[in-house]
Amino acid sequence: MFSKLVNFRDLGDIKTIDGKRVAKHRLLRSGVLYELPENEQKELLDTYQLKAIVDFRGDDEIAKNPDDVLSGVSEYYINIMEKDVKTTSQQNLMDQMNTNDSHGLMQGLYRQLIVDTFAQKQYRKFIDVLLKQDEGSVLFHCQAGKDRTGIGAAIILTILGVSKEDIFTDYLKTIEGRREANEQMAQKLREAGKSDIEVERFLTLMSVSADFLEAAFDEADKKFGSFDQYITDALQVTNQERQLLKDMYLVD
Template sequence: MNSSSLSYERIVPMEGARNVRDLGGYSAAGGRTTKWGRFYRADGLHRLSERDQEAILARGVRKVVDLRHGYELSHSPNVFADSDRLSYLNVSLVNPATTARSDIRTLGDMYVDMLENVQAPLLRVFELLSEDAEEPVLFHCAAGKDRTGVVSALLLSLAGVSRETIVEDYVLTAECIAPLMDEFRAGRPEQVPADVYERFLGCDPGYMEQMLMHLQERHGDAERYLLAIGLSPEHVDALRRKLLGE
């Protein structure tokens, strides 16, 4: 089975979300493969139906890490926020208004900025993801593209997944969220000009390639980066075991 067919196999159909995907099945370092059913990446969960919620729980997910900002939480509350059936945690990675900054010209710039200037929240996210080695976890933002994409890229990089495959995983989002583009445009923050905001709705592979190149040139690799921002070696090892089943 080629990587393209695997990309479609990993999409988890939902009635109220479009970009729920399993990070399993990717070829990793040393001839290994990322484990299915350990990490799920997703877009907003605020429209999940009861059937959707049961489907997620049936996959064993008992932790949801919401990467959105407070503004987004208040306008589109997570359906699991008050659930007694799983642990819901919010760690805000980026304020959507960041796109209005003059030094953030592209999504690639924003991803690099996250690596360098959002390190404390990223550290917390990876601590949460490393917990409970056998327990599946779902992390998400609004589109499942930018904040979720950076976290996914770091996870896959830690597992030794190739840069080409990481970029392919990122680009798959474009097709998944195509039906939601009008909704995203309607949610544009007032302080962000429409033409600027439009540039930040895409999934150009160059954006993720820029971030991965920065990661390599500035930090060496994902493991060194995570250690540098404060993640303990024990947490790094736990993440790798969870990713690869070691």
């Protein structure tokens, strides 16, 4: 499978409430696609028929770790948060290691991803990309593939009719998907003299917890009535577009 491509998974086979399934090799999520070995690039192109990459990161992140250029694959840069706004970027999270309330910090960032008007416009652009992909797979990612990507996955899975419970099940797969990469980073912090408390906070910030995503759903409930209504009102996704996405990305 993949070793360098961290936190990768195919959303295919996730069931919807009405008994359909997300089609295999159509919707993929992961961390950054940086310096992937040739065999992993080939796997994406040949096995998953990759046609488009959606990069949710900011310019600084992309400059440090640019996506690999893959033949025949379109790249869409959709920075979710405006510059100078506190985001869930890896560097910003590492800068927050001294915070006493790691969970509270992450919950606040997830709420921000829902109510920020720029983020709403950018997630709408993500939907526009999905509406154009008639064949092959779309891979969407940020740096770690957990927060901005997690909200993106929740949006499209909600549109497709997946239950909240199953959306959370997919989201929490990141705990295992990032375990090895996070531990490697934690070891470097220990070697750099960081305390056990700082390392523990870092691990909280660089993984996921159900209460992070729950904060996003709660904020959508407060501001829009439900997460589904957030998609309608904030992202301006019409019923016609919802049906088209279902026709494109679901199978019986």
